[in-house]
Amino acid sequence: MEKILCLLHTESDGSLHKSAFEAVGAAKDLAAGLSSQFAIGIVGESVANAANAVAGAGAEKIYAAQGADFAQPKYATDAAACEALAKAAGATIVLAPATSRFSRVLAGVTARLGGRIETNATAIAVTNGKPAVSRWYYRQRIETTLSRPQRPWVITLSPGSLPELQLAPASASVENVAVAAPASRTQVTGIQSPPADAQTIRPDAQLLFVAGAGWTKQQADGASHIDEAEKIILQFLHQTGASLGSSKSLADMSGEGQKILPFMSHLNQIGQTGASPRHPKGLATCCHGEEPHVVGWRFISERRAVNTNPGCGWAQGKTDVLYVADAFELMRKVEEMLG
Amino acid sequence: MTQPLHIVVCGSIVPDPLQTLEPVSTPAGPGLKNEMMLPAVLDPWAACGLFEAANLAKQVAGSKVYLVSLGPKAKLQQVMMTVAQKFPFELVAVDGPAGGFTEAAQVAEALAGAINAIPGLDKANMLVFGGWASASRAAGATMQMLGEKLGITDQFQGVDECKVQPDGSLRILERIEGGRHQVSICQGPPIVCGWATGNLPEPPNNPQVGMMNMRAIMPALQKAKPAQVAQDGVEWVTVQLPQQRRDTRIVKDVPIEEMAQEIVEWIKK
Numbered sequence A: 001m002e003k004i005l006c007l008l009h010t011e012s013d014g015s016l017h018k019s020a021f022e023a024v025g026a027a028k029d030l031a032a033g034l035s036s037q038f039a040i041g042i043v044g045e046s047v048a049n050a051a052n053a054v055a056g057a058g059a060e061k062i063y064a065a066q067g068a069d070f071a072q073p074k075y076a077t078d079a080a081a082c083e084a085l086a087k088a089a090g091a092t093i094v095l096a097p098a099t100s101r102f103s104r105v106l107a108g109v110t111a112r113l114g115g116r117i118e119t120n121a122t123a124i125a126v127t128n129g130k131p132a133v134s135r136w137y138y139r140q141r142i143e144t145t146l147s148r149p150q151r152p153w154v155i156t157l158s159p160g161s162l163p164e165l166q167l168a169p170a171s172a173s174v175e176n177v178a179v180a181a182p183a184s185r186t187q188v189t190g191i192q193s194p195p196a197d198a199q200t201i202r203p204d205a206q207l208l209f210v211a212g213a214g215w216t217k218q219q220a221d222g223a224s225h226i227d228e229a230e231k232i233i234l235q236f237l238h239q240t241g242a243s244l245g246s247s248k249s250l251a252d253m254s255g256e257g258q259k260i261l262p263f264m265s266h267l268n269q270i271g272q273t274g275a276s277p278r279h280p281k282g283l284a285t286c287c288h289g290e291e292p293h294v295v296g297w298r299f300i301s302e303r304r305a306v307n308t309n310p311g312c313g314w315a316q317g318k319t320d321v322l323y324v325a326d327a328f329e330l331m332r333k334v335e336e337m338l339g
Numbered sequence B: 001m002t003q004p005l006h007i008v009v010c011g012s013i014v015p016d017p018l019q020t021l022e023p024v025s026t027p028a029g030p031g032l033k034n035e036m037m038l039p040a041v042l043d044p045w046a047a048c049g050l051f052e053a054a055n056l057a058k059q060v061a062g063s064k065v066y067l068v069s070l071g072p073k074a075k076l077q078q079v080m081m082t083v084a085q086k087f088p089f090e091l092v093a094v095d096g097p098a099g100g101f102t103e104a105a106q107v108a109e110a111l112a113g114a115i116n117a118i119p120g121l122d123k124a125n126m127l128v129f130g131g132w133a134s135a136s137r138a139a140g141a142t143m144q145m146l147g148e149k150l151g152i153t154d155q156f157q158g159v160d161e162c163k164v165q166p167d168g169s170l171r172i173l174e175r176i177e178g179g180r181h182q183v184s185i186c187q188g189p190p191i192v193c194g195w196a197t198g199n200l201p202e203p204p205n206n207p208q209v210g211m212m213n214m215r216a217i218m219p220a221l222q223k224a225k226p227a228q229v230a231q232d233g234v235e236w237v238t239v240q241l242p243q244q245r246r247d248t249r250i251v252k253d254v255p256i257e258e259m260a261q262e263i264v265e266w267i268k269k
Ligand SMILES: Cc1cc2nc3c(=O)[nH]c(=O)nc-3n(C[C@H](O)[C@H](O)[C@H](O)COP(=O)(O)OP(=O)(O)OC[C@H]3O[C@@H](n4cnc5c(N)ncnc54)[C@H](O)[C@@H]3O)c2cc1C
Pocket: A211, A212, A213, A214, A215, A217, A219, A246, A247, A248, A249, A250, A269, A270, A271, A272, A273, A274, A285, A286, A287, A288, A289, A290, A291, A292, A293, A296, A306, A307, A308, A309, A312, A325, A326, A327, A328, B017, B018, B044
């Protein structure tokens, strides 16, 4: 029988991110599908609150690797903790959210365990009595579902793909797993955030707003209006709380030191060589919607686009609605109505 | 004083991202239609790692850059014709499939073997670079597994910056959620870095550098050893192109107020 372990880590305040509840939900469903049990393993400085938050999930056991050594996300310590938890649970299948913290270590942990890993899974099901994992290859161009015989099998789940398990906090009993923190030559010294007014990437936003190079191009009057573009884009983000994405062309221009849009960097880039964020809605402006740009939209549920060109890539079945209009004019109007 | 660095960049080829791909079944498992005919490029994030490596090597006197590539020799040669024009590096080629459906654990094993066999490699001063994910398997697994096989536990993924500081330590920025970076200081090599975009533009082509590099690259390709890399028992339930095609409603020739109203209602919904 499979032994399922759901691995979680705490946030810096000791809580759990919503992707943790998605992973616990997946572990619970998988265990039910395989008529098996599941355990939870938590890594963090102090896991009591997190353990209580998932106490009602029905796990047979909650293991913890906790202490000051596990406060910060760092390869050497996190790998040691995850390895110890997987071994303590005797896991044949390990499920974990594909957060940046776990994505950085779990393949290494898999190597230590002599197992195999599938990362960024978007679904997990039981087919013919076996777990089957769905994931994308070739940067969202080919979709697969696969199963494999090797164990332990580590599977990371792409945040936002699965429903969150809703749980009322309860009182958890935790089994501590002793982990000797390995000596490490690395020290995490902090987090570098963009200044608050330039914090344009908001993973939890309802709406993704994507700006393309068109905002910088010569317009109908023969001139470009970059200052105006900047105002319109920032105002919209301010009014709606949307997350800002960029096409590659626009991100590249900003990176080459030209004074384009100062709040835009490579981190905003959506697409094959950028990010594929998950948001319920997306609005694309002044970009043309061809592959590979559109690859970055794979996980945007409702899509709308604004382009002056009615024949642009968005028109070819890539968006739900294409507004053929001047984005400057239309977005100004939208902002006026948003008040 | 900083010791010369030996920067080993792991990167192979992927189909040009602008190509439309079509999966096919082969006796060895899924593959791509006309895989050997598709135009290929150096895997984009590994390429960012290679540009960063060249830049670091310029800053620390006596440093050297190796590019370790596992791929079909003939395709590697084609791609090297362009990559070789960027800056001096030494190619270590391993002959085998470069497709996304091969097993990351086996690729890591083959890469570790190739790295361990590099004559004169200074492993104490080694930086192992690659992409944080490939544009083929897109898993972010190989580099970590490779690090484990090489015994390196100072590993970083989603790296946008790696700076050698005056005392020889390394300051590394890794991408985390929300457009932020985690900052780490590592005492020095050896480390593993899976690169994201970094900060450097693609270096211009220099045909003279290309000619010089190719003189060593051709023999390296000729003596490339075959690697045991396959799909390792995976059972593929489905392998398909995304089916979703939307019924696009095109709104044009209507007053701008009407469009704006519709967008506002949709945003608020
Ligand atoms: C290896 C590789 C990887 C790539 N990866 C990515 C990636 O990850 N992400 C990505 O985005 N691209 C990527 N690309 C590039 C991609 O192919 C396109 O070149 C790019 O997305 C085009 O950006 P754009 O639409 O912003 O700019 P443009 O092609 O310049 O298009 C501008 C658009 O703006 C419209 N426009 C202009 N003015 C207005 C106005 N006033 N109102 C409304 N519309 C207006 C125009 O009609 C046009 O459609 C990649 C390319 C390669 C070769």
